[in-house]
Amino acid sequence: MKCEDSRTLFPLFLYGELSFEEEERLEVHIDECDACRAALAREKALFKSIDAAGILPSAELLADCRAELHERLAHVQPERAGWWEKVREGFTIHFHFAPGLMQVGGALAMLLVGFFTARVAPNSFPGAFGKAGLVDPATSRVRYVEPVGAGRVQIVVDETTQRTLSGTLDDQSIQRLLLTAAKDPSDAGLRVESVNLLKNQPQSAEVRSALLYAVQHDPNAGVRLKALDGLKDFAADPETRKSLTQVLLKDDCPGVRKEVIDMLIQHHTDSMVGVLQEVMGKEQNGYIRMRCQRALRDMNASAETY
Amino acid sequence: MAQVAVRMDESELIRAAQRGDQRAFEQLVRLYDQNVLRLAMNLLRSPEDANDIYQEAFLRVYKNLHSFRFDCSFHTWLYRIVTNLCLDALRKRRVRREEDTVVETSEGFLDRMDTVEESRAHGDPQRQLLSRQLRGRIREVLDGLTPRERAVFEMRHYQGLRLRAIGDMLGTSEEAAKNCLFRATQKMRAALGDFV
Numbered sequence: 001m002k003c004e005d006s007r008t009l010f011p012l013f014l015y016g017e018l019s020f021e022e023e024e025r026l027e028v029h030i031d032e033c034d035a036c037r038a039a040l041a042r043e044k045a046l047f048k049s050i051d052a053a054g055i056l057p058s059a060e061l062l063a064d065c066r067a068e069l070h071e072r073l074a075h076v077q078p079e080r081a082g083w084w085e086k087v088r089e090g091f092t093i094h095f096h097f098a099p100g101l102m103q104v105g106g107a108l109a110m111l112l113v114g115f116f117t118a119r120v121a122p123n124s125f126p127g128a129f130g131k132a133g134l135v136d137p138a139t140s141r142v143r144y145v146e147p148v149g150a151g152r153v154q155i156v157v158d159e160t161t162q163r164t165l166s167g168t169l170d171d172q173s174i175q176r177l178l179l180t181a182a183k184d185p186s187d188a189g190l191r192v193e194s195v196n197l198l199k200n201q202p203q204s205a206e207v208r209s210a211l212l213y214a215v216q217h218d219p220n221a222g223v224r225l226k227a228l229d230g231l232k233d234f235a236a237d238p239e240t241r242k243s244l245t246q247v248l249l250k251d252d253c254p255g256v257r258k259e260v261i262d263m264l265i266q267h268h269t270d271s272m273v274g275v276l277q278e279v280m281g282k283e284q285n286g287y288i289r290m291r292c293q294r295a296l297r298d299m300n301a302s303a304e305t306y
Numbered sequence: 307m308a309q310v311a312v313r314m315d316e317s318e319l320i321r322a323a324q325r326g327d328q329r330a331f332e333q334l335v336r337l338y339d340q341n342v343l344r345l346a347m348n349l350l351r352s353p354e355d356a357n358d359i360y361q362e363a364f365l366r367v368y369k370n371l372h373s374f375r376f377d378c379s380f381h382t383w384l385y386r387i388v389t390n391l392c393l394d395a396l397r398k399r400r401v402r403r404e405e406d407t408v409v410e411t412s413e414g415f416l417d418r419m420d421t422v423e424e425s426r427a428h429g430d431p432q433r434q435l436l437s438r439q440l441r442g443r444i445r446e447v448l449d450g451l452t453p454r455e456r457a458v459f460e461m462r463h464y465q466g467l468r469l470r471a472i473g474d475m476l477g478t479s480e481e482a483a484k485n486c487l488f489r490a491t492q493k494m495r496a497a498l499g500d501f502v
Contacts, residue, residue: 011491015462017469017484046498047463053444054464057340057347057356065343065360069335072361073328078368187336284438 001029006036010043059192059222066189169201179210188220195223199230208234212243221253228259235263245275254285261288265295273301320380324371331371335364338381341465342388348460349392350399351445359395363388378474385467385475389457396453440498447497451490458483459490 006029012018013026030036148154167174181194195214201207207230214227224247234240241264248260261279264272276292280303283289296303316337322330342363346356366387374383448456457476461467467475473483 008488011488011495012484015469015487017462017487042499043495046495049440049498050444050463050494053441055344055347055351057343057353061347061353061357062340062343065357066332066335066339068357069361069364070332072365073331073368076365076368078323078326079370079372188340189336 001025003029003033003036006030006033007039007043010040013040014043014047056220059188059220060225061222062189063192063196063222169197175201175204175207179206182210182214182223188223191218191220191223192226195226195230199226202230202234208240212240215247216243221256224251224253224256225259228256228263232263236267241267241269248275248279254288257283257285257288258291261291261295265291268295268299273299277301277303316380317376320371320374320376323368324374331368334380338384339364342384345385345388345460345465346392348464349456350395351449355395359388359391362391382471382474385461386477389461389475393453393457396456443498444494447494450497451493455486455490455493458486459494462487 006026009018009022009026013023018026030040146154165174165177169175169178175198178194178198181190182198184190184194191214195211195218198207198210202211211227211230215224215231218224218227231240231244235244244260244264248257248264251257251260264275273296276296279292280289280296283292293303316334319330319334319337323334339360343356343360346359347353350356350359363384367384374380448459451459454476458469458472461472461475462469469483469487470480473480476483
Protein backbone atom coordinates (compact mmCIF):
# COMPACT_ATOMS: atom_id res chain seq x y z
CA MET A 1 0.00 0.00 0.00
CA LYS A 2 1.25 3.49 -0.86
CA CYS A 3 1.42 6.18 1.84
CA GLU A 4 -1.04 8.36 -0.09
CA ASP A 5 -3.61 5.55 -0.29
CA SER A 6 -3.14 4.75 3.35
CA ARG A 7 -3.80 8.33 4.46
CA THR A 8 -7.03 8.65 2.52
CA LEU A 9 -8.30 5.70 4.55
CA PHE A 10 -7.51 7.25 7.96
CA PRO A 11 -10.93 8.85 8.61
CA LEU A 12 -12.87 5.69 7.75
CA PHE A 13 -10.35 3.67 9.78
CA LEU A 14 -10.92 5.86 12.85
CA TYR A 15 -14.69 5.60 12.37
CA GLY A 16 -14.41 1.81 12.15
CA GLU A 17 -15.99 1.86 8.69
CA LEU A 18 -13.34 -0.03 6.70
CA SER A 19 -13.82 -3.58 5.57
CA PHE A 20 -11.82 -6.27 7.35
CA GLU A 21 -9.39 -6.57 4.42
CA GLU A 22 -8.88 -2.79 4.07
CA GLU A 23 -8.26 -2.46 7.79
CA GLU A 24 -5.79 -5.33 7.71
CA ARG A 25 -3.82 -3.81 4.80
CA LEU A 26 -3.76 -0.40 6.47
CA GLU A 27 -2.55 -1.78 9.81
CA VAL A 28 0.24 -3.69 8.10
CA HIS A 29 1.33 -0.49 6.34
CA ILE A 30 1.18 1.62 9.51
CA ASP A 31 3.31 -0.94 11.36
CA GLU A 32 6.00 -0.53 8.73
CA CYS A 33 5.79 3.21 8.00
CA ASP A 34 6.87 5.78 10.62
CA ALA A 35 5.57 8.73 8.59
CA CYS A 36 2.07 7.27 8.28
CA ARG A 37 2.07 6.35 11.97
CA ALA A 38 2.80 10.00 12.79
CA ALA A 39 0.16 11.16 10.30
CA LEU A 40 -2.38 8.84 11.94
CA ALA A 41 -1.55 10.32 15.34
CA ARG A 42 -2.20 13.80 13.89
CA GLU A 43 -5.51 12.60 12.43
CA LYS A 44 -6.52 11.28 15.87
CA ALA A 45 -5.65 14.67 17.41
CA LEU A 46 -7.80 16.36 14.78
CA PHE A 47 -10.71 14.06 15.63
CA LYS A 48 -10.31 14.90 19.30
CA SER A 49 -10.45 18.62 18.56
CA ILE A 50 -13.57 18.14 16.46
CA ASP A 51 -15.13 16.17 19.34
CA ALA A 52 -14.65 19.17 21.60
CA ALA A 53 -16.42 21.50 19.16
CA GLY A 54 -19.70 19.60 19.31
CA ILE A 55 -22.65 21.44 20.80
CA LEU A 56 -24.79 19.88 23.49
CA PRO A 57 -28.17 21.58 23.79
CA SER A 58 -28.84 22.85 27.27
CA ALA A 59 -31.24 20.99 29.54
CA GLU A 60 -33.29 24.16 29.69
CA LEU A 61 -33.78 24.16 25.91
CA LEU A 62 -34.71 20.48 26.06
CA ALA A 63 -37.22 21.13 28.83
CA ASP A 64 -38.71 24.06 26.88
CA CYS A 65 -39.01 21.90 23.76
CA ARG A 66 -40.74 19.16 25.73
CA ALA A 67 -43.14 21.58 27.40
CA GLU A 68 -44.04 23.19 24.06
CA LEU A 69 -44.54 19.80 22.44
CA HIS A 70 -46.75 18.70 25.33
CA GLU A 71 -48.94 21.78 24.79
CA ARG A 72 -49.12 21.32 21.04
CA LEU A 73 -49.91 17.62 21.21
CA ALA A 74 -53.03 18.43 23.21
CA HIS A 75 -54.36 20.28 20.16
CA VAL A 76 -53.36 17.76 17.53
CA GLN A 77 -55.39 14.77 16.58
CA PRO A 78 -53.27 11.88 15.33
CA GLU A 79 -54.56 10.49 12.07
CA ARG A 80 -56.13 7.12 12.59
CA ALA A 81 -56.18 4.24 10.15
CA GLY A 82 -59.79 3.53 9.10
CA TRP A 83 -61.26 0.06 9.81
CA TRP A 84 -61.10 -0.84 6.14
CA GLU A 85 -57.48 0.25 5.91
CA LYS A 86 -56.68 -1.77 9.03
CA VAL A 87 -58.26 -4.92 7.63
CA ARG A 88 -56.65 -4.45 4.24
CA GLU A 89 -53.21 -3.68 5.63
CA GLY A 90 -53.46 -6.43 8.21
CA PHE A 91 -53.91 -8.98 5.47
CA THR A 92 -51.45 -7.49 3.03
CA ILE A 93 -48.66 -9.37 4.79
CA HIS A 94 -50.36 -12.76 4.61
CA PHE A 95 -51.99 -12.47 1.23
CA HIS A 96 -49.50 -10.31 -0.50
CA PHE A 97 -49.62 -12.35 -3.68
CA ALA A 98 -53.41 -12.41 -3.91
CA PRO A 99 -55.59 -9.89 -5.77
CA GLY A 100 -57.73 -7.47 -3.72
CA LEU A 101 -60.93 -9.53 -3.81
CA MET A 102 -59.14 -12.64 -2.56
CA GLN A 103 -57.75 -10.65 0.34
CA VAL A 104 -61.26 -9.71 1.41
CA GLY A 105 -62.36 -13.32 1.03
CA GLY A 106 -59.41 -14.51 3.07
CA ALA A 107 -60.13 -11.96 5.76
CA LEU A 108 -63.76 -13.01 6.05
CA ALA A 109 -62.84 -16.67 6.08
CA MET A 110 -60.37 -16.16 8.90
CA LEU A 111 -62.86 -14.11 10.88
CA LEU A 112 -65.46 -16.86 10.57
CA VAL A 113 -62.97 -19.57 11.53
CA GLY A 114 -61.88 -17.54 14.54
CA PHE A 115 -65.45 -16.90 15.61
CA PHE A 116 -66.55 -20.54 15.45
CA THR A 117 -63.34 -21.85 17.01
CA ALA A 118 -63.85 -19.56 19.96
CA ARG A 119 -67.41 -20.83 20.39
CA VAL A 120 -66.46 -24.49 20.19
CA ALA A 121 -62.98 -24.73 21.73
CA PRO A 122 -62.53 -25.14 25.51
CA ASN A 123 -61.77 -21.93 27.32
CA SER A 124 -58.15 -22.71 28.07
CA PHE A 125 -56.34 -19.47 27.25
CA PRO A 126 -58.13 -16.69 29.07
CA GLY A 127 -56.75 -16.19 32.53
CA ALA A 128 -53.53 -18.05 31.81
CA PHE A 129 -51.47 -15.06 32.82
CA GLY A 130 -53.80 -14.41 35.72
CA LYS A 131 -53.26 -17.93 37.06
CA ALA A 132 -49.52 -17.47 36.81
CA GLY A 133 -49.84 -14.19 38.65
CA LEU A 134 -48.76 -12.01 35.73
CA VAL A 135 -50.83 -8.94 35.17
CA ASP A 136 -49.13 -7.65 32.03
CA PRO A 137 -46.31 -9.53 30.36
CA ALA A 138 -45.16 -6.36 28.62
CA THR A 139 -44.14 -4.85 31.92
CA SER A 140 -42.79 -8.03 33.52
CA ARG A 141 -39.46 -9.75 33.23
CA VAL A 142 -38.68 -13.31 34.17
CA ARG A 143 -35.66 -13.18 36.46
CA TYR A 144 -35.28 -16.82 37.50
CA VAL A 145 -36.86 -20.20 36.68
CA GLU A 146 -36.61 -23.44 38.64
CA PRO A 147 -38.33 -26.86 38.42
CA VAL A 148 -39.89 -27.67 41.80
CA GLY A 149 -40.98 -31.25 41.19
CA ALA A 150 -44.22 -32.97 40.12
CA GLY A 151 -44.01 -31.20 36.77
CA ARG A 152 -44.32 -27.79 38.34
CA VAL A 153 -42.08 -24.81 37.73
CA GLN A 154 -41.35 -21.84 39.94
CA ILE A 155 -40.71 -18.52 38.21
CA VAL A 156 -39.43 -15.33 39.81
CA VAL A 157 -40.72 -12.28 37.97
CA ASP A 158 -39.66 -8.66 38.23
CA GLU A 159 -42.68 -6.49 37.66
CA THR A 160 -42.65 -2.84 36.81
CA THR A 161 -45.85 -0.90 36.85
CA GLN A 162 -46.35 2.73 36.10
CA ARG A 163 -48.06 4.86 38.69
CA THR A 164 -49.06 8.47 38.63
CA LEU A 165 -48.67 10.35 41.87
CA SER A 166 -49.84 13.85 42.54
CA GLY A 167 -49.53 16.13 45.51
CA THR A 168 -48.11 19.42 46.68
CA LEU A 169 -44.43 20.16 47.04
CA ASP A 170 -44.85 20.02 50.85
CA ASP A 171 -45.79 16.37 50.54
CA GLN A 172 -42.78 14.39 51.76
CA SER A 173 -43.23 11.52 49.31
CA ILE A 174 -43.49 13.93 46.37
CA GLN A 175 -40.45 15.83 47.57
CA ARG A 176 -38.45 12.60 47.97
CA LEU A 177 -39.26 11.53 44.41
CA LEU A 178 -38.30 14.94 43.07
CA LEU A 179 -35.02 14.81 44.98
CA THR A 180 -34.28 11.43 43.41
CA ALA A 181 -35.29 12.62 39.93
CA ALA A 182 -33.08 15.69 40.35
CA LYS A 183 -30.09 13.35 40.37
CA ASP A 184 -31.17 10.99 37.59
CA PRO A 185 -27.99 10.77 35.52
CA SER A 186 -29.75 9.45 32.42
CA ASP A 187 -32.17 12.31 31.76
CA ALA A 188 -31.05 15.94 31.89
CA GLY A 189 -34.57 17.10 30.97
CA LEU A 190 -36.05 15.28 33.96
CA ARG A 191 -33.39 16.82 36.22
CA VAL A 192 -34.09 20.34 35.01
CA GLU A 193 -37.84 19.92 35.51
CA SER A 194 -37.33 18.45 38.99
CA VAL A 195 -34.91 21.16 40.08
CA ASN A 196 -37.28 23.77 38.65
CA LEU A 197 -40.00 22.47 40.99
CA LEU A 198 -37.71 21.99 43.97
CA LYS A 199 -36.35 25.52 43.77
CA ASN A 200 -39.68 26.76 45.12
CA GLN A 201 -38.95 25.00 48.42
CA PRO A 202 -35.44 26.21 49.35
CA GLN A 203 -36.47 26.62 53.00
CA SER A 204 -36.26 22.82 53.32
CA ALA A 205 -32.69 21.94 54.32
CA GLU A 206 -32.82 18.78 52.22
CA VAL A 207 -33.93 20.69 49.13
CA ARG A 208 -31.31 23.39 49.64
CA SER A 209 -28.60 20.79 49.92
CA ALA A 210 -29.87 19.16 46.69
CA LEU A 211 -29.77 22.55 44.96
CA LEU A 212 -26.21 23.15 46.18
CA TYR A 213 -25.23 19.71 44.97
CA ALA A 214 -26.77 20.37 41.54
CA VAL A 215 -25.01 23.75 41.25
CA GLN A 216 -21.65 22.15 41.96
CA HIS A 217 -21.92 18.77 40.32
CA ASP A 218 -24.63 18.59 37.66
CA PRO A 219 -22.99 18.11 34.23
CA ASN A 220 -25.69 20.16 32.53
CA ALA A 221 -25.54 23.97 32.62
CA GLY A 222 -29.34 24.32 32.36
CA VAL A 223 -29.82 22.30 35.56
CA ARG A 224 -27.13 24.33 37.32
CA LEU A 225 -28.82 27.58 36.30
CA LYS A 226 -32.19 26.41 37.63
CA ALA A 227 -30.59 25.38 40.91
CA LEU A 228 -28.90 28.78 41.19
CA ASP A 229 -32.27 30.42 40.72
CA GLY A 230 -33.54 28.55 43.78
CA LEU A 231 -30.59 29.68 45.88
CA LYS A 232 -30.96 33.41 45.18
CA ASP A 233 -32.55 34.16 48.56
CA PHE A 234 -29.64 32.47 50.31
CA ALA A 235 -26.86 34.51 48.74
CA ALA A 236 -25.86 35.74 52.22
CA ASP A 237 -25.74 32.25 53.78
CA PRO A 238 -22.05 31.30 54.43
CA GLU A 239 -22.42 27.69 53.28
CA THR A 240 -24.13 28.78 50.06
CA ARG A 241 -21.48 31.44 49.41
CA LYS A 242 -18.71 28.90 49.90
CA SER A 243 -20.25 26.62 47.27
CA LEU A 244 -20.92 29.52 44.91
CA THR A 245 -17.31 30.63 45.17
CA GLN A 246 -16.17 27.19 44.06
CA VAL A 247 -18.60 27.31 41.15
CA LEU A 248 -17.36 30.75 40.10
CA LEU A 249 -13.79 29.52 39.95
CA LYS A 250 -14.44 26.18 38.28
CA ASP A 251 -17.62 26.18 36.22
CA ASP A 252 -17.21 25.73 32.45
CA CYS A 253 -20.28 27.70 31.46
CA PRO A 254 -20.03 31.51 31.25
CA GLY A 255 -23.80 31.80 31.78
CA VAL A 256 -23.51 30.02 35.13
CA ARG A 257 -20.49 32.08 36.19
CA LYS A 258 -22.37 35.25 35.24
CA GLU A 259 -25.31 34.29 37.51
CA VAL A 260 -22.97 33.35 40.35
CA ILE A 261 -21.04 36.62 40.23
CA ASP A 262 -24.31 38.56 40.34
CA MET A 263 -25.38 36.62 43.44
CA LEU A 264 -22.05 36.87 45.23
CA ILE A 265 -21.50 40.59 44.83
CA GLN A 266 -24.87 41.41 46.37
CA HIS A 267 -23.12 41.02 49.74
CA HIS A 268 -19.61 42.33 50.25
CA THR A 269 -17.47 40.28 52.59
CA ASP A 270 -13.72 40.44 53.28
CA SER A 271 -13.09 37.00 51.82
CA MET A 272 -14.65 38.17 48.55
CA VAL A 273 -11.70 40.39 47.66
CA GLY A 274 -9.28 37.49 47.19
CA VAL A 275 -11.84 35.49 45.25
CA LEU A 276 -12.65 38.37 42.91
CA GLN A 277 -8.95 39.07 42.32
CA GLU A 278 -8.43 35.40 41.47
CA VAL A 279 -11.32 35.54 39.03
CA MET A 280 -9.85 38.68 37.42
CA GLY A 281 -6.61 36.78 36.86
CA LYS A 282 -8.14 34.10 34.69
CA GLU A 283 -11.64 35.06 33.57
CA GLN A 284 -12.17 35.46 29.80
CA ASN A 285 -15.76 36.67 29.86
CA GLY A 286 -15.95 40.45 29.55
CA TYR A 287 -19.16 40.81 31.54
CA ILE A 288 -17.84 38.84 34.51
CA ARG A 289 -14.58 40.76 34.51
CA MET A 290 -16.51 44.03 34.47
CA ARG A 291 -18.72 42.96 37.40
CA CYS A 292 -15.66 41.83 39.38
CA GLN A 293 -13.86 45.08 38.68
CA ARG A 294 -16.83 47.13 39.80
CA ALA A 295 -17.28 45.09 43.00
CA LEU A 296 -13.59 45.41 43.85
CA ARG A 297 -13.76 49.15 43.30
CA ASP A 298 -16.79 49.35 45.62
CA MET A 299 -14.78 47.49 48.25
CA ASN A 300 -11.80 49.86 47.73
CA ALA A 301 -9.70 46.92 46.60
CA SER A 302 -7.30 46.61 43.69
CA ALA A 303 -8.27 44.53 40.68
CA GLU A 304 -4.88 42.84 40.73
CA THR A 305 -2.77 41.04 43.29
CA TYR A 306 0.75 42.26 43.83
CA MET B 307 -47.45 16.18 39.19
CA ALA B 308 -44.60 13.83 39.92
CA GLN B 309 -44.22 10.99 37.56
CA VAL B 310 -42.19 7.89 38.18
CA ALA B 311 -40.77 6.98 34.82
CA VAL B 312 -40.83 3.29 34.13
CA ARG B 313 -39.37 2.28 30.82
CA MET B 314 -41.74 0.23 28.69
CA ASP B 315 -40.55 -1.70 25.72
CA GLU B 316 -40.25 0.64 22.69
CA SER B 317 -42.63 -1.33 20.50
CA GLU B 318 -45.19 -1.34 23.32
CA LEU B 319 -44.90 2.42 23.52
CA ILE B 320 -45.35 2.74 19.76
CA ARG B 321 -48.43 0.52 19.81
CA ALA B 322 -49.91 2.42 22.75
CA ALA B 323 -49.21 5.72 20.98
CA GLN B 324 -50.80 4.36 17.81
CA ARG B 325 -53.92 3.71 19.89
CA GLY B 326 -53.89 7.44 20.77
CA ASP B 327 -52.14 7.31 24.16
CA GLN B 328 -50.43 10.72 24.36
CA ARG B 329 -48.48 9.85 27.49
CA ALA B 330 -46.99 6.78 25.80
CA PHE B 331 -46.05 8.99 22.86
CA GLU B 332 -44.28 11.46 25.13
CA GLN B 333 -42.37 8.60 26.75
CA LEU B 334 -41.39 7.47 23.27
CA VAL B 335 -40.26 11.02 22.46
CA ARG B 336 -38.01 11.02 25.52
CA LEU B 337 -36.14 7.98 24.26
CA TYR B 338 -34.85 9.97 21.31
CA ASP B 339 -35.43 13.67 21.77
CA GLN B 340 -32.05 14.57 23.27
CA ASN B 341 -30.27 13.23 20.20
CA VAL B 342 -32.83 14.77 17.85
CA LEU B 343 -32.34 18.18 19.45
CA ARG B 344 -28.57 17.76 19.39
CA LEU B 345 -28.65 16.86 15.71
CA ALA B 346 -30.81 19.87 14.87
CA MET B 347 -28.73 22.16 17.06
CA ASN B 348 -25.45 21.08 15.51
CA LEU B 349 -26.77 21.33 12.00
CA LEU B 350 -28.63 24.60 12.33
CA ARG B 351 -26.59 26.31 15.07
CA SER B 352 -29.59 28.10 16.45
CA PRO B 353 -31.65 27.11 19.52
CA GLU B 354 -34.79 28.62 17.97
CA ASP B 355 -34.41 26.71 14.69
CA ALA B 356 -33.53 23.52 16.59
CA ASN B 357 -36.73 23.90 18.61
CA ASP B 358 -38.73 24.40 15.39
CA ILE B 359 -37.30 21.19 13.95
CA TYR B 360 -37.98 19.35 17.20
CA GLN B 361 -41.64 20.44 17.24
CA GLU B 362 -42.23 19.82 13.55
CA ALA B 363 -40.56 16.41 13.58
CA PHE B 364 -42.39 15.02 16.59
CA LEU B 365 -45.74 16.48 15.52
CA ARG B 366 -45.33 14.81 12.13
CA VAL B 367 -44.46 11.54 13.81
CA TYR B 368 -47.49 11.86 16.10
CA LYS B 369 -49.86 12.59 13.24
CA ASN B 370 -48.52 9.80 11.05
CA LEU B 371 -47.72 7.16 13.61
CA HIS B 372 -50.62 5.04 12.36
CA SER B 373 -48.68 4.52 9.14
CA PHE B 374 -45.60 3.19 10.94
CA ARG B 375 -45.58 -0.56 10.18
CA PHE B 376 -42.36 -1.69 11.92
CA ASP B 377 -40.83 -2.24 8.45
CA CYS B 378 -37.75 -0.39 9.68
CA SER B 379 -36.67 0.68 13.15
CA PHE B 380 -38.55 3.57 14.68
CA HIS B 381 -35.18 5.29 15.12
CA THR B 382 -34.53 5.16 11.36
CA TRP B 383 -38.06 6.38 10.59
CA LEU B 384 -37.78 9.28 13.02
CA TYR B 385 -34.31 10.30 11.84
CA ARG B 386 -35.49 10.20 8.23
CA ILE B 387 -38.06 12.86 9.14
CA VAL B 388 -35.63 14.90 11.23
CA THR B 389 -32.80 14.88 8.69
CA ASN B 390 -35.18 15.81 5.85
CA LEU B 391 -36.45 18.77 7.87
CA CYS B 392 -32.90 19.84 8.75
CA LEU B 393 -31.69 19.51 5.17
CA ASP B 394 -34.64 21.59 3.93
CA ALA B 395 -33.88 24.25 6.53
CA LEU B 396 -30.19 24.28 5.59
CA ARG B 397 -30.98 24.58 1.90
CA LYS B 398 -33.42 27.44 2.53
CA ARG B 399 -30.83 29.13 4.68
CA ARG B 400 -28.28 28.90 1.91
CA VAL B 401 -30.63 30.84 -0.30
CA ARG B 402 -31.14 33.65 2.19
CA ARG B 403 -28.32 35.24 4.14
CA GLU B 404 -26.50 32.96 6.57
CA GLU B 405 -27.57 33.67 10.13
CA ASP B 406 -24.93 34.86 12.47
CA THR B 407 -24.70 33.35 15.95
CA VAL B 408 -23.22 36.59 17.30
CA VAL B 409 -25.87 38.94 18.64
CA GLU B 410 -25.66 42.38 20.14
CA THR B 411 -26.85 42.66 23.73
CA SER B 412 -26.94 45.48 26.26
CA GLU B 413 -23.64 44.08 27.57
CA GLY B 414 -21.91 44.05 24.19
CA PHE B 415 -21.55 41.35 21.55
CA LEU B 416 -22.20 37.81 22.61
CA ASP B 417 -21.79 34.55 20.72
CA ARG B 418 -24.98 32.65 21.43
CA MET B 419 -23.13 29.39 21.05
CA ASP B 420 -20.93 30.32 24.01
CA THR B 421 -23.97 30.29 26.24
CA VAL B 422 -24.95 26.83 25.04
CA GLU B 423 -21.92 24.90 26.13
CA GLU B 424 -18.31 25.73 26.55
CA SER B 425 -15.64 23.11 26.81
CA ARG B 426 -13.05 25.19 28.57
CA ALA B 427 -9.39 24.43 28.77
CA HIS B 428 -9.31 24.81 32.54
CA GLY B 429 -7.25 27.54 34.05
CA ASP B 430 -4.88 28.22 31.13
CA PRO B 431 -5.80 31.42 29.23
CA GLN B 432 -3.44 30.53 26.37
CA ARG B 433 -5.10 27.15 25.86
CA GLN B 434 -8.52 28.72 26.25
CA LEU B 435 -7.73 31.15 23.47
CA LEU B 436 -6.39 28.41 21.21
CA SER B 437 -9.35 26.15 21.87
CA ARG B 438 -11.72 29.05 21.18
CA GLN B 439 -9.97 29.83 17.89
CA LEU B 440 -10.00 26.18 16.91
CA ARG B 441 -13.68 25.88 17.77
CA GLY B 442 -14.44 28.91 15.65
CA ARG B 443 -12.46 27.46 12.76
CA ILE B 444 -14.23 24.10 13.03
CA ARG B 445 -17.58 25.88 12.91
CA GLU B 446 -16.49 27.79 9.81
CA VAL B 447 -15.48 24.56 8.09
CA LEU B 448 -18.75 22.89 9.06
CA ASP B 449 -20.65 25.87 7.68
CA GLY B 450 -18.78 25.44 4.40
CA LEU B 451 -19.87 21.81 3.95
CA THR B 452 -22.85 20.98 1.77
CA PRO B 453 -26.03 20.18 3.74
CA ARG B 454 -25.69 16.45 3.00
CA GLU B 455 -22.00 16.35 3.92
CA ARG B 456 -22.78 18.17 7.12
CA ALA B 457 -25.66 15.86 8.00
CA VAL B 458 -23.59 12.74 7.37
CA PHE B 459 -20.64 14.14 9.29
CA GLU B 460 -22.80 15.12 12.25
CA MET B 461 -24.55 11.75 12.39
CA ARG B 462 -21.31 9.78 12.10
CA HIS B 463 -18.97 11.88 14.19
CA TYR B 464 -21.17 13.25 16.95
CA GLN B 465 -24.01 10.74 17.04
CA GLY B 466 -21.93 7.64 16.35
CA LEU B 467 -24.36 6.20 13.78
CA ARG B 468 -23.08 3.63 11.30
CA LEU B 469 -22.86 4.62 7.64
CA ARG B 470 -25.36 1.95 6.67
CA ALA B 471 -27.94 3.41 9.07
CA ILE B 472 -27.14 6.94 7.87
CA GLY B 473 -27.68 5.80 4.29
CA ASP B 474 -31.09 4.40 5.27
CA MET B 475 -32.03 7.59 7.05
CA LEU B 476 -31.05 9.82 4.15
CA GLY B 477 -32.64 7.53 1.58
CA THR B 478 -29.33 6.78 -0.07
CA SER B 479 -26.77 3.99 -0.19
CA GLU B 480 -24.07 3.23 2.34
CA GLU B 481 -21.52 3.97 -0.37
CA ALA B 482 -22.95 7.43 -1.04
CA ALA B 483 -22.94 8.20 2.70
CA LYS B 484 -19.33 7.00 2.84
CA ASN B 485 -18.37 9.35 0.00
CA CYS B 486 -20.07 12.27 1.75
CA LEU B 487 -18.21 11.51 4.96
CA PHE B 488 -14.96 11.18 3.08
CA ARG B 489 -15.38 14.58 1.41
CA ALA B 490 -16.33 16.20 4.73
CA THR B 491 -13.28 14.81 6.54
CA GLN B 492 -10.99 15.83 3.67
CA LYS B 493 -12.26 19.39 3.95
CA MET B 494 -11.82 19.35 7.73
CA ARG B 495 -8.30 18.07 7.42
CA ALA B 496 -7.37 20.64 4.79
CA ALA B 497 -8.71 23.51 6.88
CA LEU B 498 -7.58 22.40 10.34
CA GLY B 499 -4.28 20.73 9.62
CA ASP B 500 -2.33 23.74 10.98
CA PHE B 501 -4.05 23.58 14.36
CA VAL B 502 -3.12 20.02 15.30
